[in-house]
Amino acid sequence: MPRGQFYSFEGIDGSGKSTQAKRLADLLRARGRDVVLTREPGGSQGAEDIRRLVLEGDPERWSAETELLLFTAARRDHLERTILPALDRGAVVVCDRFADSTRMYQGLSRGDLRGTVDALHGMMIGIEPDRTFLIDMDPSKGLARALSRRGGEERFETFGMELQMRMRDGFRDLAREFPDRIVVIDGDRAPADVAAAVAAALP
Ligand code: TYD
Numbered sequence: 001m002p003r004g005q006f007y008s009f010e011g012i013d014g015s016g017k018s019t020q021a022k023r024l025a026d027l028l029r030a031r032g033r034d035v036v037l038t039r040e041p042g043g044s045q046g047a048e049d050i051r052r053l054v055l056e057g058d059p060e061r062w063s064a065e066t067e068l069l070l071f072t073a074a075r076r077d078h079l080e081r082t083i084l085p086a087l088d089r090g091a092v093v094v095c096d097r098f099a100d101s102t103r104m105y106q107g108l109s110r111g112d113l114r115g116t117v118d119a120l121h122g123m124m125i126g127i128e129p130d131r132t133f134l135i136d137m138d139p140s141k142g143l144a145r146a147l148s149r150r151g152g153e154e155r156f157e158t159f160g161m162e163l164q165m166r167m168r169d170g171f172r173d174l175a176r177e178f179p180d181r182i183v184v185i186d187g188d189r190a191p192a193d194v195a196a197a198v199a200a201a202l203p
Helices: 017-030 045-055 064-088 099-109 114-124 139-148 157-177 191-200
Strands: 005-010 035-039 092-096 131-136 182-186
Touching (some): 005 064, 017 092, 017 131, 035 064, 045 064, 064 092, 064 114, 099 114, 099 157, 131 157, 182 191
Parallel strands (some): 005 092, 005 131, 131 182
């Protein structure tokens, strides 16, 4: 079956991964590819609606389990309506966050839900990116960047430095768990240098 490529970007808040996702999309378009640049939570109408439910308002609004279900519901809609149709027509999908964020944020940060995250992923999502770029960054630098541009979405960034440190370690552990898929990219460099490292790590 003809199939496009699926790339994701991961990292702590403020790591610069959104900038890098956009740069990779631009690079691939310049190479003549049909590129869909998208993000999670979001990337389809329904998933953007769920994004507002989960990222805005009182941070204590949802239990960890409910939050996991909302992120997974958003991902399922995004998959059905945006990602799979693009891959089916042979496009490249560049996604700012995907299931590794759920493995980290819901699986690790709010109690040990990793087993549940993986079970739900297996049942409802079932695909992994062809390559995941982990933009690795010192949390003190990442947090400063995230806080300097915060809008209404304070859900996660307010959890602060301790969480960011655990997230960074967790993401690096995840890269060791999936060594064929996840490439660790040093994000503490000029954006053009980070982009060059990403391009060099394309499969
Ligand atoms: P994002 O818009 O990527 O924020 P940032 O650019 O600041 O990194 O993601 C919003 C938040 O949602 C982020 O703190 C991570 C969180 N998140 C989860 O907790 N679980 C998930 O499955 C996803 C996709 C994101």
